[in-house]
Amino acid sequence: MNTRQEADILNRSDVRKKRLEAKIRYLKDSYILWRKNRLMVIGTFIILFLILVAAFAPLLTTHDPYDQILPERLFPPSPANYFGTDSLGRDIFSRVVYGARVTLAIAFLVAFISTPLGMVIGVTAGWFGGAVDEILMRLSDVFLAFPRLILAIAFAAALGPGVENAIVAIAVANWPSYARLTRAETLSVRNNDYIQVIRTMGASNLRIMVGHITPMCLSSVIVRMSLDMGTIILTAAGLGFLGLGAQPPTPEWGLMVSDGRQFLVDQWWVSTLPGLAILIVVMGFNLMGDGIRDILDPHQRQH
């Protein structure tokens, strides 16, 4: 009895140390893989840049993004207005900088609403199986039957325009793919021996689902999420462009592109520069998403 307890204590501190070492090694390997992937490094820097711009927007801007100086309408890019001014005399550079906040907020809120929702539904369907599975999956089929943008537009139109409603609308269109993914992962682990052991030890359904199955789904969900970020931003910008997302005077990039449409020929900068910001940011997210997929792929780690 006594010796067994001692062994236990030894084991535990040992295990803890080993676990920490393994974690550090994993992070180190990830870092090496990250550095080797030049495109992902570029993507990461674009996103870091975006986050910094959003965080320090007031320090970077030269003007108030909402300040209308009507005599200075439609000025071309110059040292005073780096990206020129729009039809209401607002400084486009400052608006693009503040737009980074709007874009980031939309992308992350959509991800934080739709991902957990999809995971809960997916794990529940996969774990309980049977009728629960059938109902939840048919439900997700229905949502998947609509092209995402169309569904988001329909919900945005029904809920009324505005950033908040656009976020809800995109999240509604977005969750089923996560539900599908986590269900598949759940099915692949649910019959593993260790789950059976925990079950015989008397763990509740909830405990197994939250503590033992969800963590197994995380890496594929993270991959999907990072690959989805670009699409979310494009959808939000599309909604803004159509007039169903952010409303004036919000400095949202898609809305800004749409504002500049009528001045396209003679004042090209009003439309094109905010659009370029969308392109660069989405590209950054796509590069990073591809990289994350490669890094989390166990096959990559073998060499």
Next chain:
Amino acid sequence: MPQYLIRRLGTLTITLIGIMMITFFISLVVPLDPLAAIAGPQAPQETVERLRILYGFDQPIYIQFARYIKRLAHGDLGTSFQTGRPVLEDIIHFFPATIELATLALIVAILVGIPLGVLSAVYRNSPIDHFSRVLSLIGVSVPVFWLGLVLLLIFYFKLGWFPEPGRLDIMLMEPKRITGALLIDSVIARDWEVFWDAVKHMFLPATVLGLFGLAGIARIVRSSMLDVLSQEYIKTARIKGLNEFLVLTRHALRNALVPAVTIIGLTYGGLLEGSVLTETIFSWPGLGRYLAKAFLTLDLNAVVGGTMLVALIFSVVNLIVDLSYAFLNPQITYTTER
């Protein structure tokens, strides 16, 4: 296979009912009171009440839903506020223009995307591979509405290489409407002037839509081609002295194309949604622009009808993709799903 088909058709039916429920739900949450819109802002309370009973808005939700389904079964999608015509008629009128554009874009995407993906895999890490990957990256990252505007700015306003937005020059007469697709109708009418003008008008929007499709196709073909090329039977084919072109086309590409089929199906759905933005930019008189206008003006019947139709097409395309996938790859059997 027949069993799988039956099961798949069963789930499709359930999906269709679900689609109707969602579109019905959308029409319920709209904050705008449809009665106020019909009766006008100054209508007395009694009139509104009478209308409420007339249109059945006083009934419980499930009865309203049942009526809605019944109407749909008769092909009645209601009347559009925008055009004052039945929505079904509008859809039939606007749909061919969208299909024509999306199909052309898909053809462009396939004709450019597949060779590009193959070249990219065969000459891995060469300049052509880099070019193809950058193009794919831009294709998935660029906002279509922005690309459309930029192309219009450069090729229409500045260089004048392509005609103004729209489907046909205003000076030209549309040929007799047979299929609704201008390219086909003009060929039937042997009106080559119209045909050529329609091609020119279609070039930019088809490029914008096509780039999006091309990106996905080139990516998938590249990666599946890389997979296939590293397999033993390709080595065998090379060792036995087959010429490289035959190895690539007959042996490698055939297998590499199976995953491409899936992506092509998905792309078609993507093109339908891309058409909402592209048609808005290029003043293309298709379903996408009709829908975008309907969404903006809360033309409820048009919103519901159009959304439902798009979902219907998307589901059927998905079914075809799944079936062709099973057909192309005999390793996949769908006898039991799990």
